[in-house]
Amino acid sequence: MTASLILEQLLNGVQFGVMIFLMAAGLTLVFGVMGLINLAHGSLYMIGAFASAAVAAFTGSFFWGLAASLAAAAAAGVLVEALVMRRLYDRDHLDQVLATFALILIFSEGTRWVFGSFPLYLDIPEVLSGAVPIPGGGQYPVYRLCIIFVGLAVGVLLYWLIHHTRLGIRIRAGENDREMIDALGVNISKLYTAVFAIGAALAGLAGAMVGAIQSVQVGMGEPVLILAFVVIVIGGIGSIRGAFIGSLLVGVTDTMGRFLLPEFFRLFFDPAGATAAGSAIASMAIYLLMAVVLIFRPSGLFGARRVES
Amino acid sequence: MDDPVLELHNLSKSFGALRVTNDVCLKVERKTIHALIGPNGAGKSTLIGQIAGSILPDSGQVILDGEDISNVSVAGRTRRGLARSFQVSAVIPDFTVLQNGVLAVQGSRGIVYRFFRPALGEGAVVDQARTRIEAVGLADREHVPAAALSHGERRRLELAMATALDPKIFLLDEPMAGIGTDGSEEITTILDGLRHTAPVLLVEHDMDVVFRLADMVSVLVDGKILATGKPAEIQENPDVRRVYLGEDFEF
Amino acid sequence: MNRELLLNFAIGLGLPLVAGVALLLDEPFVVTLATRVAILGLAGVGLNLALGLGGLVSFGHAVFFGIGGYAVGVLASHAQLYTPVMTWPFEISGSSSMPAIWLVAIVASALAGLLIGALSLRTSGVYFIMITLAFGQMAYYFAISWPAYGGEDGLSIYVRNSFPRLNTLVPFDFFVVAYCVLLCAILLFSRVAISPFGLALNATRQNLARVQSVGIETYRLQLTAFVLSAVITGLAGALYADLNRYVSPSMLSWTISGEIMIFVILGGVGRTWAPVLGAAVFVILEQWLGGVSEYWQIFLGVILLAVVLFARGGLYGMIAGEARHHG
Numbered sequence: 001m002t003a004s005l006i007l008e009q010l011l012n013g014v015q016f017g018v019m020i021f022l023m024a025a026g027l028t029l030v031f032g033v034m035g036l037i038n039l040a041h042g043s044l045y046m047i048g049a050f051a052s053a054a055v056a057a058f059t060g061s062f063f064w065g066l067a068a069s070l071a072a073a074a075a076a077g078v079l080v081e082a083l084v085m086r087r088l089y090d091r092d093h094l095d096q097v098l099a100t101f102a103l104i105l106i107f108s109e110g111t112r113w114v115f116g117s118f119p120l121y122l123d124i125p126e127v128l129s130g131a132v133p134i135p136g137g138g139q140y141p142v143y144r145l146c147i148i149f150v151g152l153a154v155g156v157l158l159y160w161l162i163h164h165t166r167l168g169i170r171i172r173a174g175e176n177d178r179e180m181i182d183a184l185g186v187n188i189s190k191l192y193t194a195v196f197a198i199g200a201a202l203a204g205l206a207g208a209m210v211g212a213i214q215s216v217q218v219g220m221g222e223p224v225l226i227l228a229f230v231v232i233v234i235g236g237i238g239s240i241r242g243a244f245i246g247s248l249l250v251g252v253t254d255t256m257g258r259f260l261l262p263e264f265f266r267l268f269f270d271p272a273g274a275t276a277a278g279s280a281i282a283s284m285a286i287y288l289l290m291a292v293v294l295i296f297r298p299s300g301l302f303g304a305r306r307v308e309s
Numbered sequence: 310m311d312d313p314v315l316e317l318h319n320l321s322k323s324f325g326a327l328r329v330t331n332d333v334c335l336k337v338e339r340k341t342i343h344a345l346i347g348p349n350g351a352g353k354s355t356l357i358g359q360i361a362g363s364i365l366p367d368s369g370q371v372i373l374d375g376e377d378i379s380n381v382s383v384a385g386r387t388r389r390g391l392a393r394s395f396q397v398s399a400v401i402p403d404f405t406v407l408q409n410g411v412l413a414v415q416g417s418r419g420i421v422y423r424f425f426r427p428a429l430g431e432g433a434v435v436d437q438a439r440t441r442i443e444a445v446g447l448a449d450r451e452h453v454p455a456a457a458l459s460h461g462e463r464r465r466l467e468l469a470m471a472t473a474l475d476p477k478i479f480l481l482d483e484p485m486a487g488i489g490t491d492g493s494e495e496i497t498t499i500l501d502g503l504r505h506t507a508p509v510l511l512v513e514h515d516m517d518v519v520f521r522l523a524d525m526v527s528v529l530v531d532g533k534i535l536a537t538g539k540p541a542e543i544q545e546n547p548d549v550r551r552v553y554l555g556e557d558f559e560f
Numbered sequence: 561m562n563r564e565l566l567l568n569f570a571i572g573l574g575l576p577l578v579a580g581v582a583l584l585l586d587e588p589f590v591v592t593l594a595t596r597v598a599i600l601g602l603a604g605v606g607l608n609l610a611l612g613l614g615g616l617v618s619f620g621h622a623v624f625f626g627i628g629g630y631a632v633g634v635l636a637s638h639a640q641l642y643t644p645v646m647t648w649p650f651e652i653s654g655s656s657s658m659p660a661i662w663l664v665a666i667v668a669s670a671l672a673g674l675l676i677g678a679l680s681l682r683t684s685g686v687y688f689i690m691i692t693l694a695f696g697q698m699a700y701y702f703a704i705s706w707p708a709y710g711g712e713d714g715l716s717i718y719v720r721n722s723f724p725r726l727n728t729l730v731p732f733d734f735f736v737v738a739y740c741v742l743l744c745a746i747l748l749f750s751r752v753a754i755s756p757f758g759l760a761l762n763a764t765r766q767n768l769a770r771v772q773s774v775g776i777e778t779y780r781l782q783l784t785a786f787v788l789s790a791v792i793t794g795l796a797g798a799l800y801a802d803l804n805r806y807v808s809p810s811m812l813s814w815t816i817s818g819e820i821m822i823f824v825i826l827g828g829v830g831r832t833w834a835p836v837l838g839a840a841v842f843v844i845l846e847q848w849l850g851g852v853s854e855y856w857q858i859f860l861g862v863i864l865l866a867v868v869l870f871a872r873g874g875l876y877g878m879i880a881g882e883a884r885h886h887g
Contacts, residue, residue: 037686087869093686094617098825099868101818105861113855226697226814229690237686280706287698291679294691298682363769387775399770401763412763416774421760421781425751428759474774 004138009259010252011134015144017251018151022206024228024235024243025158026199032238033171033195034089039100040080041203041228042221043107048073048204049211049220050111053120062125066208073204074197076107081196086189104222112218119215122208147209154202155244162240171195230286234293236303245301250286257285313338314478314508315391320359320369322532329355330366331532337478337525342500342509344519347529353512354396356529357482360510361393362386374477387416390477394470394484396512398463402456406447406466409455410438413473441473442466445499461492468499472506479509485518497522520544564880568833572746575836576739583732591731592803593847597840598738599799604823604835605745606792611821612830613758614785615765620676620692621820623699624669624790626812628797630703631665633715633807640718658723658737662798669794670787672699677786681779684768696817703809714808721802728802738799742836745792750832752788761785793820826867828876837875 027041051072056065080103088096124143131139162168170191207221214220231250235242262278269277293301313336322330329352337343347353358364360371362383370379378386387393400409407429414434415421429435442448445465450458455466464484471479484500485493497518503509504524513519519526520540527537528549536546543549575594582590603625610616638645638654645652655661680691704712719729726733752758763771764778771778801807810816819842826841827834845863849856871878 031686037689084865084869093689094611094825094829095868095872097617097619097689098821099865101821102861102864102868105857105864109855109858109861113858222814223697226693230694233683233687233690233694276705276707280702283701283705284698287694290691290694294679294682299687361773363772382777383769383772384775384777387773393773395769395773399767399773401766401770403766404759404763408759412759412771413774415756415760416771416776419775420756421776422784423756424758425755427754428756429754431756434756470774 002136002138004134004136007134007136008138008140009255011140011144011148013252013255014248015147015151015251016255017248018148019206019210020224020227020231020251021151021244021247022154022202023224024231024247025154025240026202027225027228028232028235028238028240028243029171029195030199031232034085034192036085036089037093037096037100038085039097039225040103040107041199042223042225043104044073044077044200044203044221045207045224046111046218046221047076047107048207049122049216050115050120050207051204052208053122053211053216054115056122057120062123062128062212065122066205069204069208070201073207074201076204077197077200078193080200081193085196086192089192108218115218117218119217120211121215122211124212143212150205150209154205155240158240167191167194227286230290232300233290234300236300239300239302242300242302249289253289254282254286257282261285314374315360315510316370316372317356317360318370318372320356320366320371322355322359322364322366329532330359333369333529333532333534335527335534335537337508337510339508340504341524342504342511342522343525343527344511344513344523345527345529346513346516346519347535351529352532353529354482355532357393357480357510357512360480361391384416387474387476388419390475390507391480392471392474392476392478392507393480394464394467394482396482396486398460398467398487400455400458400463400466400470403454405452405454406442406458407435407438407451409466410442410469410473411435413441413470414438417474438473441469444472445469446495459492461488461495464488464492464496465499468496468503472503476507478507479503479511481509482512483514484511485513485515493518562880564831564876567837567876567880571833571836571840572743575840576735579732579735579739588731591735593843595731595735595738595803597836597843598735598742599796599803600820600823600839600843601836602738602742602745602799603793603796603820604827604839605742605749605832606789606794606796607820608789608824608830608832608835609749609752609792610786610789611824612834613753613765614761614782614789616681616782616786616789617689618680618692618786618789619689619814619817619821620680620694620696621790621793622812622814622816623672623676623696624794625797625800625816625820626699626703626807626809627669627672628665628794628799629801629807629811630709630715631668631794632661632721632798632801633717634709635661635664636717636719636721637709637715656719656721658721658728658798658802661721662795665794665798666791669790669797672794673787673790674783677783677790681782681786693814693817696812696814700809700812700814703812710808712809714806714810717801717805717807720805734803738803741795741799745795746832746836748792753832757781757784822864826864826874828874828880831874831876831880834874834876841875 023041023045027038030036030038048069052065052069055068056062084099088099128143128146130142132142134140162171227250231243231246234249235246261282262275265274265278315337317333317335320330320333333356345353355364359366362381370377373389373391378389401412411428411434414437420434442451445468447462447465450462455463458466484496500522523540526540526543528535528543530552535552536543536549575598579591579594607621610618634645635655639656645654676695680688683691709715722728723737726737728734728737760771760776760781764781768778797811823835823838823842827838845860849859867874873882
């Protein structure tokens with residue numbers, strides 16, 4: 001095990017984390033502002049990936065695909081918000097879960113209908129296809145570094161958006177008190193649509209970027225959605241900062257766990273047993289992390305401690 | 310008579326930079342109605358929450374009948390004899406009046422982990438619940454869902470639930486809040502009778518009621534106890550008049 | 561007799577009637593479908609205890625369903641190979657007897673329910689939903705990456721496990737087994753719902769603080785309900801594995817959790833027989849729409865969406881009106 005290998009895995013972990021962050025940020029915003037739990041967020045991720053794969057194949061340009069993913073996911077988000085979500089804001093979480101679960105069925109099967117069951121593939125664009133040397137003598141793909149960069153940029157952008165723009169002020173006001181925001185004379189339904197569209201676009205972006213390293217297929221969104229939930233539980237609901245730190249924790253823990261645990265078990269077991277035990281435990285690592293956070297901080301690392309009113 | 314049922318020793322609580330309870334000491338003696346008054350935002354509800362256990366103080370102790378209950382859960386405090394009513398009426402809306410009463414009796418008797426007999430088939434429990442419901446004048450409303458009761462009736466149901474717990478002390482957070490004058494007369498009568506069963510710590514805004522009922526009054530201002538004394542003493546206390554009531558306030 | 565009671569009878573008698581008529585007409589496939597309804601309904605009855613009575617929106621009940629399934633798979637595979645399941649600290653041998661397997665399924669899902677419930681119930685509301693979903697996913701990935709019992713491929717159960725005096729390989733006999741278990745669970749649910757425990761649990765759903773302030777420890781109460789709920793769903797999983805003679809990680813997948821929830825909500829949350837009705841409608845839609853289009857789940861999604869948005873209270877709410885007041 002060389003230093004460069006460890007560094008490479010670490011970068012992979014960060015890249016994975018950054019991608020989960022793009023999902024978790026939208027989810028946590030939507031929950032924080034509208035009090036809505038949206039299971040169909042994974043579908044928006046999938047829509048982004050399919051749109052980008054289809055448009056990239058048609059135009060031959062990855063970047064057109066990327067733009068299409070943002071547009072398609074945001075459009076789907078706006079549509080879903082207007083048709084379904086609006087009726088759910090005042091409902092209890094059970095109704096929200098069920099309605100958005102129904103949306104998953106519709107989106108997933110609808111996509112299968114249009115694109116078929118076979119996965120699509122999206123190529124990494126020429127300009128980003130190389131690798132750069134990293135300390136310790138290894139090489140690391142430029143494309144993955146780009147994902148990390150984009151994720152960090154989105155994080156900074158969101159921070160700026162929430163703390164330094166009018167929209168951000170409204171979002172923060174909406175998180176605290178829906179009536180207050182009404183009193184401020186803000187058009188609440190426009191605000192909700194805007195927040196939903198931003199969240200959807202971020203999910204679509206994540207889907208498109210990941211589409212170039214994994215295959216694009218129906219059902220790709222839900223595992224990431226559940227990871228984003230884990231992130232939100234760890235970071236605290238409604239907190240972008242919590243989502244960011246939680247995402248990196250989850251990404252790095254998962255990647256390093258899969259990499260290091262089998263190595264670790266090799267010290268005690270025969271190779272086959274070590275691989276089996278190591279990978280089985282590693283598959284649970286992030287959930288164990290979540291359980292530990294829950295034991296010590298039931299409302300997450302950055303979640304507001306609930307105060308009885 | 311220094312044998313208090315409830316003692317608060319130096320309770321303090323801050324939310325961020327805001328000190329909502331500041332070194333509060335208080336004793337509630339037996340057979341008394343002890344009123345806690347104070348302007349809005351004085352920290353009365355937070356204090357009640359700390360006594361009931363739903364808010365944990367940063368420091369200080371709560372002693373119930375000689376036992377330190379500072380680290381006991383809400384339910385544990387109730388079982389030890391602390392019956393609380395809420396500022397915003399808190400009954401189980403889908404349950405009938407009787408079911409609400411039965412729930413309280415179940416809690417006080419520790420009858421919860423029975424799975425196979427109907428709750429309303431437990432004769433002794435139901436009888437006790439009925440007695441308490443009759444005592445607040447809701448006997449003929451027994452089968453009405455709590456959600457369909459008038460506001461005043463709901464407050465009475467809450468008092469019935471509190472008495473069903475056979476507590477050592479009642480902790481009543483604005484039992485009159487939101488009801489009209491005719492309703493408040495009935496509740497005043499009920500409250501007046503309560504002191505014979507157990508002492509009452511009463512948070513109330515209606516000064517008429519406070520000075521008619523209370524044997525002792527404490528004034529809470531900015532999270533601090535400004536004064537404690539007999540109603541007459543409080544009425545004459547210049548600090549209270551200045552800070553809380555305004556110079557030319559007449560009781 | 562009120563409409564709810566009538567509907568209960570219609571479902572309770574209709575299911576064995578369908579199976580019986582199918583037996584006479586020699587349609588074993590329909591008998592198997594009826595068995596599927598009974599088993600899926602059983603899983604829903606389990607969830608309904610936590611969700612309907614306690615208001616605990618668990619999106620992780622597939623864990624218990626899957627554990628029940630794996631109890632069957634593991635014990636049966638060891639019985640087939642004549643190897644012990646474990647030798648330390650005490651020896652457990654494989655088994656192909658349903659009652660013995662059920663006992664293991666019950667104990668295993670109770671332990672899992674205790675563990676997951678103890679952690680998840682530290683939170684509430686939307687956190688609870690996400691956490692139960694996450695623990696479900698954990699179990700799923702664990703089953704995939706643990707190679708000893710088939711990993712991703714799952715385990716086949718070559719001969720359906722046995723039940724005294726019955727030939728479980730005969731579809732109708734197995735239906736009788738499943739239906740009787742369902743009846744027991746329904747009986748349990750209906751008794752618990754009106755018991756002192758059920759009253760308190762029902763109250764926690766409506767006003768947690770109030771229940772604490774009458775001296776009841778709500779955490780323990782909810783945890784007990786969660787474990788009870790897990791056990792029933794676990795038992796359903798055991799039956800399901802025997803029905804299919806196959807168990808795989810897909811029994812643990814989050815979509816199963818979602819489907820169990822659909823049975824409950826499509827039927828009508830908190831009503832005793834509602835999950836069975838929900839499961840029946842689900843199975844019928846699956847058969848009927850599945851024949852019409854390969855993409856039948858689109859229609860399922862639309863129907864589900866319509867039920868949530870426009871028909872609150874599910875099918876029971878539509879047919880029998882609002883839920884009667886508790887007790």
